[in-house]
Amino acid sequence: xxxxxxxxxxxxxxxxxxxxxxxxxxxxxxxxxxxxxxxxxxxxxxxxxxxxxxxxxxxxxxxxxx
Numbered sequence: 001x002x003x004x005x006x007x008x009x010x011x012x013x014x015x016x017x018x019x020x021x022x023x024x025x026x027x028x029x030x031x032x033x034x035x036x037x038x039x040x041x042x043x044x045x046x047x048x049x050x051x052x053x054x055x056x057x058x059x060x061x062x063x064x065x066x
Contacts, residue, residue, distance in 0.1 A: 004030040004064040005044060007056055030064040 006029040031044040034051060040058045045051040 001033050001035065003033045004066065005033055005042070005061045006064045007031060007044065007052075008060040010060070027062070030066075031061075 006027040009025055009028050011024070031046055031052070033042050034045045035043040037043055037055050041055045042058070042061060043051065043055055044061070
């Protein structure tokens with residue numbers, strides 16, 4: 001907990017060709033891991049403390065290195 005992570009931009013992966021743009025980012029963040037809810041699920045919050053409403057599987061997040 002407390003690690004910095006990037007989450008996948010789901011909008012870009014499921015959007016139609018008309019909606020997704022060339023300059024749409026592939027990853028969003030960084031986010032802070034607040035809680036580990038399962039073996040591969042994380043609760044994230046933004047850097048300003050606002051918690052994300054959903055949990056994210058590890059296949060849709062990756063470590064942020066600064």
